[in-house]
Each structure stands twice: as structure tokens, then as C-alpha cells.
Amino acid sequence: MTDRQYDVVLFGASGFTGELVAEYLAANVSNIRWAIAGRSTSKLEAVRERIGQPDLPILVADSDDAAALTAMADQARVVISTVGPYARYGTTLLEVCAREGTHYCDLTGEAQWMAEVYERVDPIAKNSGARLVHCCGFDSLPSDLSVYFLQQAFKAQFGEYAQSITGRMGRYSGAVSGGTVASMMLVSEQIMKDEALRKRLMNPYALYPEAMEPGLDQPDQMGVAWDGNFESWTGPFIMAAINTKVVRRSNALAGLPYGSDFRYEESQLCKSRLSALTSSIAIGAVMGGALFRPTRALLKRFLPDPGEGPNAEARENGFFEFWAHGVSGADNQNNLRVKVTGKRDPGYGATSRMLAQAGLCLAQDDLSVGGGIWTPATAFPEQLITRLAQVDVNFEVVD
Known part of the structure; x- marks a missing residue:
């Protein structure tokens, strides 16, 4: 793809998260040829003025216009997409990039969409x-990279991989993503209409x-539980619904290095049993309410819409901690723990930088995998972990 005009094309740059990615690239990356893309020329022109790049190239394409998306993809080595919900707006672009040999990364957390496109698009x-x-x-x-990072350290220290890993969301400060809300609402609508999708x-x-036989993991935690490793009560973690599935897919795509019986689960660390119970009830109420049209409409009145998000001060002052604890051996005698820390609001300030670095990985780094649909931990784990340190997301083994 050395003859492609751009190293990176950012699709959806006029959206809230898309503009944050554009802002980061404009302020911090000088060694790439890049352009912004979307369906509105005037909105894209406004974005490039706000980020101080008045001459930045603009490409116009709509998410359902295959011809325009093909013309865009043919000019790019990598397309970064922030246009969601992806089940509604992302399929055509994914198919185009697969067909045209254009690398691609996105922010989706929509398991139902990924499950639908994997087997069909991966061969292309x-x-x-x-x-x-x-x-x-x-x-x-x-989640995905902490498991990879922990397993490499575990193998080096104990001569084997961990048989099971627990992911735990720790302290954080940040706002709910409007894009995540929109995706959740769309999933809720879809599963009420499709029993097979719900299953x-x-x-x-x-x-x-x-083609692979499933392992031993059970559905994600929905109630309250005590974690003896962390000596803490835990409640459900809303992102576990996608994170756990991605981690399991990483193990599968890598050829099951952790074993076909590898176990992984996630939950939220809570200060007390009461806070865990309160969290469980709140998450259950939101997820249950999203399933029915009247309560879904009510929830939408109080939750952010796509394109809405916290102001710059809130994004900059946010943070997150995520933990992964691995064990192995007949009596779990081998233990190791990894801590992931990130500055800035996880859903916006940190996410926009993580996505930008993933795109730069695809554009600039020497990767060992060929074409196909990959997870982060199978596409570029070492490269991206190194790059994420540049945006204040760090991985470390802790006692």
C-alpha cells in the first residue's frame, strides 16, 4: 500500500469522539499523511479549523454509500472509524476495507455485530x-492487553500460563459515553425482536x-460476590459483556496458548457489600429498562446522546484503574497481578488516544499477522502496549 495517498483517514471526524481523535493527531503526530472524512463537508471544515489544521484534506462519504467509501478506502493505508452504532452504520465500511486491502480499527463494543460479520468478512x-x-x-x-501482558509475565516467572484470570475494574472517574448508550439501546431493540440474537x-x-469448541466459562456476573484474591466485594461491570468475549476470542485466535479450558471473568471492585448491591440493582434496572420501548425512551431523556460528552476539564481530570489477577497450579499456588492505570476520562479522553495509537500501529509498525479480523491482543499487543505509554496508559506487574 505504498502508493496510498494517506497513511490514515479518520472517518467520523465531526462526531464527538472523532473530533477528539483528530485533535490528538493534530497536536501530537507530525510524521503521517492523514485526512478527515465524514458525510458533511461544512462540519469537517469546522473541525479542521477548531484543531488548527485549515489545510487538512477532507474526504466526503456517507456510511451507506459503498462507492464513496471505496474511493475513500482506496486512498488510505488505514481507516480509523468512530461512526457508531456500528451495527447500523459500520458494516459497509468494514466490507469495503476488507475487499480493498485497507487496514481498519474502530471503537465498537457491539458483540452482536461482530459475531454477525466475523465469519463472512474475515476470509475477504x-x-x-x-x-x-x-x-x-x-x-x-x-482487558485484552492486560491478560496478554499478565500471561507473558506469568510464563516468564512460573514456566506456564495462568489457568484462570480475573479482571477487576477499580477506581475511575469519567462520564458515560453517548456512543456506548446508543449502541446499548440498539442492541436492546434488536434482541427484543430476535430470540436467536438474544441467545x-x-x-x-x-x-x-x-469451528472451535467452547471452554468452561459461564455468563458474566450479574449479582454480588466476594473476591478473596482482592479481599473485596464485587458487583457487575457493564463492559464485561464485551470484554470477556474479546479476551476469549484472543486466546482462540492465538491457537489456545492458555489452553482450551482457560477461564476469564470480570467484575467491578466495590467498597462494601452495600455498594456492590446498589451497583447491581442500578445496572440491572438500566439494562432491563433498555429492553422495553417506554422505559427505553425514558432512559434516553437522562443519558447522553451520540455527539454529547464531558467538557475538556472533566475529560482531562478523569482516570481509571483496571486489575488482572492470574492463578495456576493444583492449589492455585502460582499468583500474579497486573495493574493498568490510565489518565483522563476513560470513555473519551483516554479512549480517543488509545484509538489513535491503534491506528498508528496499523499504519507504521511491523506486525506479524496477516489479513483478517483480529483482536487487539492478537494484532499488535507488544507494539500497542508500548505506544499506550505515550498517552499515559501503563501496564505493570504488582505484588
């Missing part, structure tokens, strides 16, 4: 050499390759 990408990588934001980079999303191995 393998044939063209396009590397397509979903979930390159807060869901699911901390698929309840399957812990929904993102496993179809």
Missing part, C-alpha cells in the same frame, strides 16, 4: 491482506470461531 480480509481490529478503546484494550449474546463464547 485474509485474501486482501487487510488487518481489521475492533474494540480499540476503553472496551476492550485494558447468542448470552453465550460467553459468542465471539469464538465457529
